[in-house]
Structures are given as structure tokens and as C-alpha cells.
Amino acid sequence: MRSYKYVGKPIPRQDVSKVFGDAIYAYDVKLPGMLYAKLVGSRYAHARIKGIDLSGALRVPGVVRVFAGDDFPFKVGLYAADRDVLARGKTLYYGQPVAGIVAETLQAAEEAAELIEVDYEPLKPVLTIEEALSPDAPIIHEEMSKYRHASFVYPKPGTNIANYLKLRKGDVSEGFRKADVVVEGVYREPLISHAYLENWVGTARVFHDGTVEIWSSHQSPFAVRHLLAASLGLPEGKVIVHHTFTGGGFGGKAGLLLEHIPVLFSMRLGGRPVRLELNREENFFFMAQRAGYLFRMRTGATKEGKLVAHYGEYYLDAGAYADYTVNIGRSVGFVPTGPYEIPNIHVDSVTVYTNKVPTTAFRGFGMQEMHFAFEQQMDKLAQELGIDALELRLRNAIVPGKSYLPTQVRVREDAGDPAGTMKRAAELIRLGKEIKKPKEPWKFRGVGMASFWKGPVQPSNAASSAIVKVNEDGSIDVLVGTGEMGQGTINALAQIVAEELGIPVEKVRVSPARSTDSVAYTWQTVGSRGLFSEGQALLRAIDDLKNQAKEIASLVFRVFRDEVEVSEGKACVKGKPWECITLAEMALGYTLPNGRAIHGPLIGRGSHVPSQTTYLDPETGKGEPKPFMTFGTGAVEVEVDLLTMRVKVLKAVTVLDTPVINPGLALGQVYGGAVMGISITLNEELKVDPEGRLLNPNFTDYKVARAEDIPDEMVAEFLGVGQKNAPYGAKGIGELTMIPWPAAIANAIHNAIGVRINELPITPDKLLQAVMRQRPELLEALEKELLEAS
Amino acid sequence: MVNSLTIRLKVNGTEKSVNVEPNERLLDVLRNKLYLSSVKAGCLRGECGTCTIIMNGKLTKSCLVLAVEADGSEITTVEGLTKGGEPTATQKAFIEKFGFQCGFCTPAYVLVAHWIIENMPGATDKEIKELLNAVICRCTGYKQILEAVRRAREIREGST
Numbered sequence: 027m028r029s030y031k032y033v034g035k036p037i038p039r040q041d042v043s044k045v046f047g048d049a050i051y052a053y054d055v056k057l058p059g060m061l062y063a064k065l066v067g068s069r070y071a072h073a074r075i076k077g078i079d080l081s082g083a084l085r086v087p088g089v090v091r092v093f094a095g096d097d098f099p100f101k102v103g104l105y106a107a108d109r110d111v112l113a114r115g116k117t118l119y120y121g122q123p124v125a126g127i128v129a130e131t132l133q134a135a136e137e138a139a140e141l142i143e144v145d146y147e148p149l150k151p152v153l154t155i156e157e158a159l160s161p162d163a164p165i166i167h168e169e170m171s172k173y174r175h176a177s178f179v180y181p182k183p184g185t186n187i188a189n190y191l192k193l194r195k196g197d198v199s200e201g202f203r204k205a206d207v208v209v210e211g212v213y214r215e216p217l218i219s220h221a222y223l224e225n226w227v228g229t230a231r232v233f234h235d236g237t238v239e240i241w242s243s244h245q246s247p248f249a250v251r252h253l254l255a256a257s258l259g260l261p262e263g264k265v266i267v268h269h270t271f272t273g274g275g276f277g278g279k280a281g282l283l284l285e286h287i288p289v290l291f292s293m294r295l296g297g298r299p300v301r302l303e304l305n306r307e308e309n310f311f312f313m314a315q316r317a318g319y320l321f322r323m324r325t326g327a328t329k330e331g332k333l334v335a336h337y338g339e340y341y342l343d344a345g346a347y348a349d350y351t352v353n354i355g356r357s358v359g360f361v362p363t364g365p366y367e368i369p370n371i372h373v374d375s376v377t378v379y380t381n382k383v384p385t386t387a388f389r390g391f392g393m394q395e396m397h398f399a400f401e402q403q404m405d406k407l408a409q410e411l412g413i414d415a416l417e418l419r420l421r422n423a424i425v426p427g428k429s430y431l432p433t434q435v436r437v438r439e440d441a442g443d444p445a446g447t448m449k450r451a452a453e454l455i456r457l458g459k460e461i462k463k464p465k466e467p468w469k470f471r472g473v474g475m476a477s478f479w480k481g482p483v484q485p486s487n488a489a490s491s492a493i494v495k496v497n498e499d500g501s502i503d504v505l506v507g508t509g510e511m512g513q514g515t516i517n518a519l520a521q522i523v524a525e526e527l528g529i530p531v532e533k534v535r536v537s538p539a540r541s542t543d544s545v546a547y548t549w550q551t552v553g554s555r556g557l558f559s560e561g562q563a564l565l566r567a568i569d570d571l572k573n574q575a576k577e578i579a580s581l582v583f584r585v586f587r588d589e590v591e592v593s594e595g596k597a598c599v600k601g602k603p604w605e606c607i608t609l610a611e612m613a614l615g616y617t618l619p620n621g622r623a624i625h626g627p628l629i630g631r632g633s634h635v636p637s638q639t640t641y642l643d644p645e646t647g648k649g650e651p652k653p654f655m656t657f658g659t660g661a662v663e664v665e666v667d668l669l670t671m672r673v674k675v676l677k678a679v680t681v682l683d684t685p686v687i688n689p690g691l692a693l694g695q696v697y698g699g700a701v702m703g704i705s706i707t708l709n710e711e712l713k714v715d716p717e718g719r720l721l722n723p724n725f726t727d728y729k730v731a732r733a734e735d736i737p738d739e740m741v742a743e744f745l746g747v748g749q750k751n752a753p754y755g756a757k758g759i760g761e762l763t764m765i766p767w768p769a770a771i772a773n774a775i776h777n778a779i780g781v782r783i784n785e786l787p788i789t790p791d792k793l794l795q796a797v798m799r800q801r802p803e804l805l806e807a808l809e810k811e812l813l814e815a816s
Numbered sequence: 817m818v819n820s821l822t823i824r825l826k827v828n829g830t831e832k833s834v835n836v837e838p839n840e841r842l843l844d845v846l847r848n849k850l851y852l853s854s855v856k857a858g859c860l861r862g863e864c865g866t867c868t869i870i871m872n873g874k875l876t877k878s879c880l881v882l883a884v885e886a887d888g889s890e891i892t893t894v895e896g897l898t899k900g901g902e903p904t905a906t907q908k909a910f911i912e913k914f915g916f917q918c919g920f921c922t923p924a925y926v927l928v929a930h931w932i933i934e935n936m937p938g939a940t941d942k943e944i945k946e947l948l949n950a951v952i953c954r955c956t957g958y959k960q961i962l963e964a965v966r967r968a969r970e971i972r973e974g975s976t
Contacts, residue, residue, distance in 0.1 A: 038911050044919030045910045045926055046903070047854025047894030054853045221954055223858050223866055223920040273856075273920030274954050306859040512917030512955045690914040697957030698917065725863035725952065733948035733958040740959055 032521040032531050033754050036690030039517050041271070041510065041538050050539065051271050052243040053227045057299040060229065061090055063291055064135035065302070066125040066142045067311050068117035071151035071381040071718025072164070075115060075124065075144060082141030083127055088134030091295060092142070093126040098290060102257035103349035104249075104281045106181065106188060107174040108167060109384070111286060117146070118166055118346035119381050120719045121311030128291050128300055151381040151718035155320050155341045158186040158378045166346065166379045179352050180644065188348035189377040191359035193647040195432055201335025201370030205326025208335075209406040213399035214785040215319040215768070216711040217343065220388060221730045224273020225309040230288040232297035236260070241268040242285050245275040245509045246550035251542045253282035254289060267542045272511035276702075277316075277387030277761075279511070280552045281350050284312065310723030314386035315712060317351045317377075318343035321399040325363075331413045331421045338362055338373040340396070347384035352377050357483040358392035360433055360642065360651050364400045365444045365479035366422035367429035381718050387552060393480045394703065394765045398786065401476035401769035405776065415773070416452040419477055420445055424657070434648045437655075442683040442757070443747040444657040448477050451681040454741055455661035467811050468669045471676070472778025475661040476769035480762055481652030482553030486639040490559040491546035492567040494523065494630040500595055500610030501533040506564065507548030508556045510538045513695065513760050515556040518687035519564055522753055526568045527609070528594035546631075554758025557687065558654055559634050561753030566632025572597075578616050578625050579607050654749050656757040658682040660700075660766025662737075664774040668797065668808055671790035673775060675704050677739040678767070684757040685746040692759060696742040699763025705731035707768040711787050779804060823887040827852070828896025836883040843867045843878040845886075846893065854894040854923035858952070865951030868924035869893050875931050875950065894923040897930060905971035906930045906964075915964030917955035924951045929965045933972050941966075 043049040080092040095114035101107045113124045125142045129135035152158045152166060163186055167173070171183035180190050202208065228242035238260060244250050247269040255262045272279060288300040304312055319342055326335040340358050344351035359375030408418040427439035452458070452475055461471045482488070493505040502523055508515050516536035524531035537545075548560055576590040579597035583590075583605050591600050598606035607616065615626040636653035643649060663677040678700045686692035709729045713721040722728045748755015772783050775793075781800045785792065797804060820835045827850055834849050841860075846852045846869070858864035860879045867878045870892040897904045906929045909915065916922040928947055932939055939947075944965050945958075953961060 036914070039914065039916075041919065042907075042911050044916050044922045045894075045907045046898060047852075047923045047926075049919050049922075050853070051856075051920065053856070221952075223856075223864060223918065223952065223954055225858070271919060274918040276954070305857075306861070306864070512919065514917065694914045694917055694956055694960055697959040698955050699957070701957030701959075702954065724861060725859055726861070730952060730954060731958075732952065733945040733962065734942075736958050740957070 030525050032524045033687055034685065035688065037517065037521055037531055037688055039514055040520060040536065049271050051224055051273050052241045053224055053273065053303070055229050055241040055270065056301070057229060057231060060299040060301050061128050061130060061295065062132040062135045063288055063300050063302040064127045064139045065123040065308070065312060066139050067121040068113060068124050070117055070146050070148050071120040072149040073117050073146040074149060075113060075117065076147050077145040078125060079143040080125065082143065083138035086134055086138040086141065088130040089127060089138045090130065091128045092138065093291065095124065101173060102282065102286055104253055105176040105179050105352050106349050108349055109347045111290060119383050121383065122346065123312060126287065126291065128295060152186065153380055153382065153714060153718050155343050155378050155380070158380050166381060178356070186379040187376055188344055188379050189352035189355045191356050191375040192645060193359050193362055193371060193373040193432060194645070195434055196370035198335050198337055198370045198372035202326050204328060204334045206329040207407060207410045208324055208326040209403055209410060210324050211399060211403055211406065212784060213321040213402065215395050215398060216786060217318045217345065217382060217385065218316045218706055218710045219310060219712055219728060220276040220278030220316065221728065222274025222276055222278060225304045225306060226279070226283055226313050227301070227303040228285050228288045229299060229301040230285070230292045231299040232292045234297065237264045237266065238289050239266045239268070240285055240289060241270060242283065243272050243279060244269065244283060245272060245279045245511055245552060246281070247509060247540065247542050248507050248547055249281055249550045250285055254285055257282065257286050258289065269509050269540050271538060272509055275511040276389045277391065277552065278313065280387045280550060306725070307723045310720060311383065314347065314350065314384040315345070316388035317345065317354060317385040319395040321396070323399055323403055325403045325407060327407050327411060329411065331411055331418050333366055333368045333422045335370040336363055336368050340373060340375040342377045343380050343382065344377050345380055345382040345385045348377050348379055350386040353483060354387065354392040358396045360647050361393065361479070362396065362432055364397055364404060365424045365477055365657055367424055371432050382714060383712065383720060389699070389702070389764045390480065390761045391483050391553065393478065394768065397476055397478045397765050398768040398772065402772055402782070405474070405773045414458060415475060416448060416457055419448050423448060432647070433642060433651050435650045440750045441655055442657040442749065443745055444477065444479065444683065446745050446747065447657055447659040447681040447683050450743060450745065451475055451659035451661040451679050454679040454681070455663060455677065457661065464665065468667060468808055470666045470668065470778040471663060472666070472774045472776070473661065473663045474770045474773025474777050475659055476766035476773060477659040478762065478765040479655045479657045480765060481655040482555035482758065484549065484553055484555065486641060487635055488549040490548040490563045490634045492560060492563040492632050493546045494564070494567045494571050496571070496609050496613040496628040498610065498613045500529070500608060500613065501535065502527065502529070504534065504536040504564065505540070505545040506536060506560045507540070507545050508560050509551035511551070513556070514688070514691040515560065517691060518557055519560060521687055522561060522564060523568060526565070527592065554656065554760045554762060556758070557756055558752050558758050562751065563632045563634035565753055566634070567630040570632055571628055571630025574625065574628050574630065575609065575612060578612050581624060582607060582616060654752060654757045656682060656684050656759055656762045658762050658766070660770045662767070662770045662774050664771060664778060666775055666778045668804065671793040673708060673771065673788055673793065675737045675771060677741070678704070678737045680742045680763060681745065682759055682762060683745045683747045684759060685748045685755045686744050686759065687754060687756050692744065693742055695760050696763045697740050700740055700767060701731050701736050703764045703767030704737070704771070705735070707771045707786060707788055709787050821884055823883060825886060826890040828892060838884060840883045841879055842881040842883045842886045845883040846878060852893045852895055856920055856923065866921050866924050868927055868951060870927055870931055875928060892927070894926050897926070904930065906933065906968040908971055909964040909968035913960050913964040913967050915956065915961045921951050921953045925953065925961055929968050932965055933969045937969060
């Protein structure tokens with residue numbers, strides 16, 4: 027990569043208020059006269075509501091109003107409007123809000139919540155994918171045919187299927203006939219939680235003219251605005267969404283969350299501000315979590331190691347509301363394999379309702395889960411064929427410009443360098459080389475790799491825009507719609523502005539706090555799309571600004587516009603660096619010697635839309651789904667302890683093909699993604715009892731990685747192979763960093779002890795069972811050795 | 817209804833007198849009555865550590881302390897670290913080493929790091945990690961936080 031002054035450098039973050047304690051989150055926003063809302067959760071996973079008695083709650087001093095399901099007789103949602111505001115007629119999961127209290131104090135609201143009496147008639151809960159699909163399964167959404175669905179969602183009313191997607195490429199039967207080796211596998215991942223640190227909170231009020239205003243903890247201010255408007259029948263222009271810093275999202279705060287609840291409560295209470303703040307336990311119950319997965323796969327290759335066919339049945343356990351998860355079902359259906367060219371693919375991806383907590387996006391959008399399955403298929407094939415795991419991957423890796431995607435379009439020539447990441451990651455983890463044997467006879471080490479790809483899953487018209495303003499002191503304010511939830515895209519955008527205009531990066535501010543009525547539109551802050559999409563809009567805005575500066579200079583110096591160049595914060599006549607006007611001098615326009623002023627304030631605007639993506643064929647999936655794909659490979663060295671059955675990741679290697687704008691930020695994504703990925707591989711699972719009650723809604727029982735759990739060594743490399751239309755070639759990486767770990771760890775465990783694990787999380791009990799089933803002789807030998815030693 | 821009580825606290829160097837309810841958490845008093853918004857609630861059961869403060873010289877989770885128990889205590893929050901606007905060694909190190917992302921847990925980590933370099937300047941990586949264990953960060957993967965603690969120690973040693 028070419029050397030730049032700011033791009034590619036670890037410039038410190040702009041949002042340093044976070045280390046001084048004065049960063050403001052939605053959680054910190056309070057309004058005068060604010061009321062407090064509290065939701066009451068269902069005691070049953072699946073039950074008819076026969077009656078609800080609110081009278082006790084209404085008698086508590088300070089209670090202003092109590093709401094129940096029938097107060098809001100409509101559904102809300104993004105891709106599938108399947109959500110009740112408060113449960114109407116039936117509860118669909120344990121903890122589902124059935125009533126809402128608004129009071130002058132939180133204490134009064136909490137007291138009243140205890141006094142709501144609901145009369146339930148329990149129904150049989152549907153708790154697994156298999157149960158949901160069985161012919162005699164209770165139907166969870168009996169009125170599905172009446173729901174509003176996005177045009178690309180294909181539900182099956184009368185069943186528990188929220189979306190059914192088909193991908194067809196080539197002729198899979200013919201493909202399997204050519205295969206010399208076929209491997210099969212069944213892989214599962216449980217529902218998990220994003221476990222961001224800031225619980226969801228929203229404070230809303232309604233103005234006298236009906237304009238709604240809300241501060242909430244979300245990723246995508248404009249998506250919240252659109253969905254509030256669509257759900258409540260308001261015009262977008264009457265909804266203002268304020269974005270503050272967001273205390274972590276990871277997909278869990280994409281789309282519409284609970285914003286409609288405080289808004290609706292405020293609407294019914296004369297517009298008084300209403301705050302709904304979830305505590306940790308409520309956040310586990312009321313906020314959407316991540317779906318569970320079941321993959322059935324058959325993959326075939328020739329003896330030369332060429333992949334020829336892949337057949338898959340993919341199922342997502344979406345919980346009670348599949349609103350967002352239907353689109354994840356599409357994501358894993360359209361990219362149903364790792365980054366390889368396979369001529370014949372037949373995949374059905376089915377999103378299923380169950381009586382569990384609703385689900386939504388999670389970093390990786392199904393790709394981590396799909397790769398957990400597919401990248402184990404690759405290692406199994408390599409083993410069957412007697413080909414090295416790296417070599418098999420290299421023989422089939424996507425070749426930009428030549429290969430065809432599963433959706434049958436050709437991969438762009440500048441798409442990246444999949445093979446390069448595979449080779450480098452294998453080298454860094456010393457794949458195939460001798461591994462140091464631990465001195466304890468019960469410890470075994472192994473290495474494993476997993477390659478991956480992903481691009482944003484978005485509508486073909488997902489738009490972005492940017493506005494660049496020059497201040498009187500020559501500093502720059504940039505307005506974009508990207509949310510800031512830790513990923514730091516705003517810093518990368520500031521570096522791009524500094525580079526393009528040749529001004530110090532300290533003079534560029536990309537404001538982290540913004541409102542939908544005063545910043546430029548962007549569709550959503552999801553899918554690792556921010557830098558790519560806002561970056562392109564921003565480059566166009568800078569270009570627009572430069573043209574205006576050139577025009578002013580051309581009038582002042584009486585030259586053609588193309589004789590002027592903009593650099594180092596000035597517009598100068600080319601070749602005459604003494605004939606210049608600074609950006610500061612023309613910030614508000616330029617005043618000529620005779621007093622006449624020209625042009626007015628400099629303001630650049632730019633837009634972006636992924637113009638090359640298309641709709642996808644409903645029968646085959648054919649089409650261009652993504653504006654870019656980032657390619658990468660992860661590799662780990664693990665130590666398996668057969669006495670404790672614990673797995674420790676000693677080293678984690680990430681290689682991504684893309685260049686990066688800020689290596690400090692990019693490494694933060696890589697380390698954070700790796701530790702999150704390791705945590706979900708080894709620990710994380712939302713557990714329910716046979717009645718569907720969530721058993722671990724807290725951080726004692728839902729364990730996320732802490733500082734002592736991280737690998738001894740985390741290594742990352744960026745190969746710098748850019749895509750031409752990406753800003754400075756840089757593609758998104760935020761989600762990508764999370765994808766390879768479950769597969770790489772499972773492959774490394776197999777490398778260490780010859781045991782294959784098909785289900786997450788890889789807990790000691792699961793590992794013990796797998797060892798006893800697959801390699802009992804390991805335990806017998808160990809027992810003998812330990813007895814002899816004693 | 818039990819009457820509220822008056823407690824005295826020395827918060828970030830200033831004497832304060834506050835009326836509190838007998839069942840009120842110190843966390844809520846710091847946030848709602850003394851307007852120290854850096855102290856965050858993440859779980860209210862001592863699991864996540866985002867409400868960490870330094871109380872009488874010890875790292876303390878303020879959600880697990882009743883306000884009345886804190887009567888007479890000396891309390892430091894991140895707001896109290898910065899003397900005359902100049903960032904402390906810890907704050908400089910967190911900025912330099914990219915030791916934060918969403919920032920929700922950051923005030924807690926800055927205090928933990930500050931406490932480590934003031935009280936355990938010779939701490940090993942293992943000891944540092946044990947102390948960092950008291951707070952959950954879901955964004956960073958902890959590596960850059962660990963690097964920030966080491967860097968803070970270097971900056972402080974260089975400056976004294």
C-alpha cells in the first residue's frame with residue numbers, strides 16, 4: 027500500500043471523552059418531568075392470556091398509567107412485522123412483556139409491576155427446530171398470513187416457518203456423481219447473547235404537533251426512524267432519533283429495538299417524557315438475542331481435491347419473533363459455503379419460530395455459524411482425501427475475476443486475496459509443522475485453521491450520504507449517519523478527510539453525537555459496511571467541496587478551474603504556490619477587493635448507493651448480492667486438558683486481505699472479535715428448561731470471556747489487497763474478525779486429540795462425551811499412565 | 817416510610833453532604849445526586865464492574881455498597897483523576913494504546929489501571945489480568961487494555 031500521511035496510520039481516537047468520564051450515552055440522558063416505565067414479563071413460554079388484572083398496580087401511589095396488550099392492537103417489525111408491543115391473546119416466550127407501567131418514580135413502577143395479575147392457560151411450548159417442524163407442532167404465529175413482510179421474505183403461514191430460502195447453482199446430483207469422496211455432517215449452535223455492556227434504554231417525548239423525539243441505545247438512527255414511522259403510522263419527518271454514544275451493539279442494537287414502547291406510552295400521556303431502562307436481567311428477556319442453528323451438510327470432492335457438490339439443509343431457531351433473523355436466513359443461504367468455488371450447490375435455508383426469546387443480528391450475520399459447519403467439512407474432506415488442509419483450501423479458493431459466487435455471478439477482479447490469507451495464516455500458526463508436546467501427559471496441543479468471507483447483507487439500494495463543512499478557522503465538520511458504538515468508523519473517516527484536503531487530522535471533527543434531523547442519511551450501521559459506504563459518500567463530498575474551492579480560486583485569480591489544485595488546506599494555481607486562497611479564507615465564501623462577495627459558505631455533499639448489487643432470483647438466488655467481500659483466514663493453537671476437559675487457546679492468528687485506514691482501530695476489532703469468538707466457542711449458551719424458562723439471564727451464569735481468558739498470543743496481519751471502489755481500497759472488517767474461531771478451534775481440537783466436535787459451546791461435559799465416544803482409548807491410556815506414575 | 821439520612825462523603829477531593837434513602841445504592845447516589853455519570857450500572861449484582869470506583873483507597877463496586885455504608889468515605893471517580901485538565905498517565909496510555917472502544921466500561925478500567933500503577937507498580941501481567949477480571953469488556957478483547965496498563969506504568973515512571 028502506498029504511504030500516506032494519515033491513512034494507514036494509528037491516529038488516536040477522537041472520542042477521548044470516554045476516558046475522561048464525560049462521554050454521554052442514551053443511558054445518561056434524562057429529561058425534566060420524565061416518567062419511568064417498567065415492563066412485566068410473561069411467566070410462561072407459550073400460553074393464552076385469559077385475563078389480566080391491572081387494578082392492584084393502579085392503586086400504587088405515583089402510578090400514572092398501566093397498559094396491556096389490547097392498548098396497542100398492531101404489529102411492529104422490519105422484514106417481518108411479527109411483534110406485539112405487549113402480548114395480545116397469547117404469550118410466545120418466557121419473559122415476553124405482557125403489561126407496562128408508567129409512574130412518577132422508578133420505585134413506584136417497580137412496586138406496581140409486582141401487583142399485575144395475569145390469568146394464563148399454559149400451552150405446549152415449542153423449544154427446538156425439530157419440534158417446530160414436526161407435522162403436529164403447535165403453531166406459534168396463528169395469524170402469520172396477515173403479517174406485513176418484506177418482498178424478499180417467503181414465510182409459510184400455517185407452519186412455524188418464518189422464511190424459506192432456496193439457493194440452486196448447477197446440478198447437484200450430477201456433481202455428487204463426479205465426487206470420489208463425500209463427507210456428511212450435522213452441526214449445531216445454541217442461542218447466545220450479545221452481552222453488550224450498556225443495557226437498552228430509551229427516553230421519548232412527543233411535541234404538541236405530534237413530532238416524536240427519542241434518545242435510545244441503538245446502532246442505526248435512520249433505521250430506528252424509519253421503523254418507528256412505519257410501525258406507528260407516522261411520517262419520517264415527524265420522527266427525530268437522537269444518537270449518542272452506544273455502549274456496544276454487535277448487531278443486537280440493529281433495526282428497531284423497543285423504541286416504540288416509550289414513544290407509544292408518551293403519546294398516550296400527552297407527550298410527557300417517558301424513560302424505559304432495562305436492567306441486565308430484563309435485557310436478556312426483552313431484547314432480541316442471537317438465533318440458534320442446525321446445519322445438515324453433504325460435500326463432495328474428486329480425488330484430485332476439487333470440490334464438486336454441496337448439499338445443505340440449514341435451519342435457524344429464531345425464537346418467538348423472526349423479524350430480523352429472516353434476513354440472516356437469507357445471508358447463510360446466499361453464501362452457504364466457505365470462500366471456494368463449487369460448481370453445484372443446492373441449499374435450503376429455513377428460519378423457524380420457537381417459543382424462545384426473539385432473535386436478531388449478531389456480528390457475522392450467520393457467517394460465523396455457517397463457517398463453523400463448512401470449515402469442518404473442509405478438514406474432514408482433507409482427511410478423507412489425504413490432502414493437507416491448506417492445500418485442499420488453496421485448490422478450491424475463490425479466484426477473483428474467474429470464479430463464480432454461489433449466486434452465479436462472477437467475482438470481481440479486484441475482490442481480494444483469499445488464497446493469500448490462507449497461506450499466511452497457515453504459516454503463522456505453523457500448520458503441518460511439529461507441535462511442542464506439553465510435559466503433562468494429559469495435555470495435548472493441536473493447530474487448526476478456518477478460512478472465511480463475508481460482505482454486507484443489505485437491500486440493493488442501501489444508501490449513504492455525507493456532508494463536509496468548512497468552519498471559519500479552516501477546520502472541518504463532517505456530518506454522517508453512522509452510529510458510534512465502539513468500532514471507530516468516524517475516526518477513519520476523519521483520517522480520510524485530513525488526507526484528501528491535506529490538513530491536520532486534529533482539524534477534522536466527525537461528530538459522534540447526532541440526530542436524524544441534522545445529519546446526512548445512512549441506511550444502517552451494520553454489516554461492516556460503514557467505512558465502505560460512508561467512505562465513498564464522503565470522498566464524493568470532499569470532491570464536491572474541492573470543486574467549489576477551485577471555482578472560487580479560478581474567479582479570484584482569473585484562471586480556468588482545471589488550473590487550480592487543492593492541497594494542504596489551500597486552493598492554488600498549479601505551479602504557483604504563492605497564488606493561493608486558504609480554506610479558512612473561503613469558508614463563508616470570498617470577498618473581492620471591491621466588497622462584492624461570491625459563492626457563500628463551502629459545503630460539500632456526496633452520496634453512495636451500492637449500484638452494482640441486484641435483486642436475487644427467488645427460485646435460485648441468482649444475482650449480485652454484495653458490494654464487496656472481505657476475505658480472511660483464522661488459525662489457532664489449542665491445548666486440550668484431558669483431566670479437566672478444558673480447551674485453552676494459546677495462540678490466535680488473523681489474516682485479512684484488505685488494507686486498513688487505522689491499524690490501531692483495526693487491531694482492536696481483530697482482538698475483540700477473536701476473544702468474543704473464543705468466548706462463544708467455549709462458554710456461551712442461553713439455556714432454557716423444559717418449560718422454556720431462560721435459566722441464565724445474568725453474567726454469573728452466562729459467562730463471557732474476561733481478561734484472564736484471552737490467548738497468550740494474538741497475531742494479526744492485513745495483506746493490503748484493496749478493492750478499487752473502496753476508500754483507499756479498505757473493505758469492512760468489524761464482523762469478519764469474529765467468524766473463524768469456532769471452526770478453527772474445532773479443527774485444532776481434532777488435530778490435537780482426533781475428536782470432532784459438531785456442537786457449540788465446547789464445554790468440558792460435551793468434550794468428555796465426545797472423547798468417550800470417539801477416542802475412549804485416549805482416556806484408558808491416560809489412566810494407565812497416571813496409575814503407573816503413582 | 818423510613819426517613820432519609822444525611823451522609824458525608826469526600827468525593828474527588830470535595831466534601832459533600834447528601835440525603836439518601838436507607839435502601840439506596842451508592843451507585844445511584846453518585847449518578848443521580850452527585851451527577852457523576854462516569855459511574856455506570858451494567859448488572860447491579862457486582863458481575864460486570866462498570867460501576868467501579870476507588871473508595872477509601874480500594875477498588876469497589878458501587879452497586880454492592882449501600883450509600884449509608886459509605887458515610888465518611890473518600891471516593892474517587894474518573895471525573896476526579898484529571899488535575900487541571902491534564903490527562904493522567906493512565907488516560908494518556910488508554911488513548912495511545914487504543915484501550916477502549918464503546919467506552920461504557922472504560923471509566924472503570926481507567927480507575928483499575930490507575931489503582932494498579934499507584935498501588936502495585938511491580939504487578940506482573942498475571943496480577944494485572946486478575947485485577948482486570950473484575951470488569952467485563954465485550955469490545956476490545958482486553959489486549960489493548962493490558963497494553964494500556966503497562967504503558968501507563970511506563971509513562972508514570974518516566975514522569976516521576
